[in-house]
Amino acid sequence: xxxxxxxxxxxxxxxxxxxxxxxxxxxxxxxxxxxxxxxxxxxxxxxxxxxxxxxxxxxxxxxxxxxxxxxxxxxxxxxxxxxxxxxxxxxxxxxxxxxxxxxxxxxxxxxxxxxxxxxxxxxxxxxxxxxxxxxxxxxxxxxxxxxxxxxxxxxxxxxxxxxxxxxxxxxxxxxxxxxxxxxxxxxxxxxxxxxxxxxxxxxxxxxxxxxxxxxxxxxxxxxxxxxxxxxxxxxxxxxxxxxxxxxxxxxxxxxxxxxxxxxxxxxxxxxxxxxxxxxxxxxxxxxxxxxxxxxxxxxxxxxxxxxxxxxxxxxxxxxxxxxxxxxxxxxxxxxxxxxxxxxxxxxxxxxxxxxxxxxxxxxxxxxxxxxxxxxxxxxxxxxxxxxxxxxxxxxxxxxxxxxxxxxxxxxxxxxxxxxxxxxxxxxxxxxxxx
Numbered sequence: 001x002x003x004x005x006x007x008x009x010x011x012x013x014x015x016x017x018x019x020x021x022x023x024x025x026x027x028x029x030x031x032x033x034x035x036x037x038x039x040x041x042x043x044x045x046x047x048x049x050x051x052x053x054x055x056x057x058x059x060x061x062x063x064x065x066x067x068x069x070x071x072x073x074x075x076x077x078x079x080x081x082x083x084x085x086x087x088x089x090x091x092x093x094x095x096x097x098x099x100x101x102x103x104x105x106x107x108x109x110x111x112x113x114x115x116x117x118x119x120x121x122x123x124x125x126x127x128x129x130x131x132x133x134x135x136x137x138x139x140x141x142x143x144x145x146x147x148x149x150x151x152x153x154x155x156x157x158x159x160x161x162x163x164x165x166x167x168x169x170x171x172x173x174x175x176x177x178x179x180x181x182x183x184x185x186x187x188x189x190x191x192x193x194x195x196x197x198x199x200x201x202x203x204x205x206x207x208x209x210x211x212x213x214x215x216x217x218x219x220x221x222x223x224x225x226x227x228x229x230x231x232x233x234x235x236x237x238x239x240x241x242x243x244x245x246x247x248x249x250x251x252x253x254x255x256x257x258x259x260x261x262x263x264x265x266x267x268x269x270x271x272x273x274x275x276x277x278x279x280x281x282x283x284x285x286x287x288x289x290x291x292x293x294x295x296x297x298x299x300x301x302x303x304x305x306x307x308x309x310x311x312x313x314x315x316x317x318x319x320x321x322x323x324x325x326x327x328x329x330x331x332x333x334x335x336x337x338x339x340x341x342x343x344x345x346x347x348x349x350x351x352x353x354x355x356x357x358x359x360x361x362x363x364x365x366x367x368x369x370x371x372x373x374x375x376x377x378x379x380x381x382x383x384x385x386x387x388x389x390x391x392x393x394x395x396x397x398x399x400x401x402x403x404x405x406x407x408x409x410x411x412x413x414x415x416x417x418x419x420x421x422x423x424x425x426x427x428x429x430x431x432x433x434x
Contacts, residue, residue: 007303024342025292032296039302056291061167066283067250068158071257072114073278077271078261081123084109087224090217093209097199100145101192103128107149108188111156112232121150121385125392138205139396144404147385151374156184165366168348173246174239175430179363182425187415194407231256293345300349310353320358328372335376367426368419378405
């Protein structure tokens, strides 16, 4: 059997198994080792597995995974999210749909310290949903808004998805972090616009909240925003100034977050221990996933399937932008049945070489790829964010939450389109890094 055919069959089997909810790392590890064993023999497969796993875990760039993960969990357990929501709530809550918009703003700000979409959704499901239900918000709109706004957690730096992407493609972590800022702000604006459209069509879905005097708004903004601003400036400002690398930024971010929550006395000893436990669990999962994906990627390299796909894509009699649209549509469809992190690990070895041969910027491709795969957390059957929100608020049926995501899915599509037409949105800030 030809190597290319072996690789193609393995990819199809992988997608089917992942869609059936098999453990991602286990499937990639077994298929990768099995494929290497088929081509080079069992001894070669065992040797490759041990050496690849070791080199992956010893990769200096991946040190940032537990650091930024811990930074996010410190924020999660210290109540920073509550301060952010209070500030956004008092700022725009008086508008029709204002509480939903406040949730989107707070999720974007929380994304500056938390690189996880599910953690962001879980945080604000507990904070925002009770308030929106108290104000008479439509259940479908309220829950879908929280689920969608959580996506901002992986687009606004720091982002675990960007770290994994950088570790596989050798792109700069710092540039990827910086590249996500403007697209993240744009997506926040489009989500708020989507909420406004829904409320304009049916004002009863989101009645206005109470109005607060400007003195109270500014006080809440200072109380809730100053923490995130300090942390964000410490990390992103240092990256832009070239004071440290993306990996070193993780330790700076952890230190800044700890200093802020200790000064504010916002983190209990119980919360501190919980943040460490959550960090160990999440980091172990991510590292094992990356190691298993590296073995599967080595197998795909032996089959030459990625190079074959790249050559075939470049040879198509179509303009590069149209080919990229086709790739994005494929990613969006595949993201509906496979977890976003798993899709990143699976598709990068195939689509990244093609994107490079077509002349696209690697940093830009990482951002738009993350955007495209973000749809998967809002669509069945995966819909990770939807199920996270449902776990917090079981009064709203899952399908009712899914039905409420349509304005936010349109916003994601539109943001992808804007980024495709104006790539400078993601490439301008990274170009400033020395």
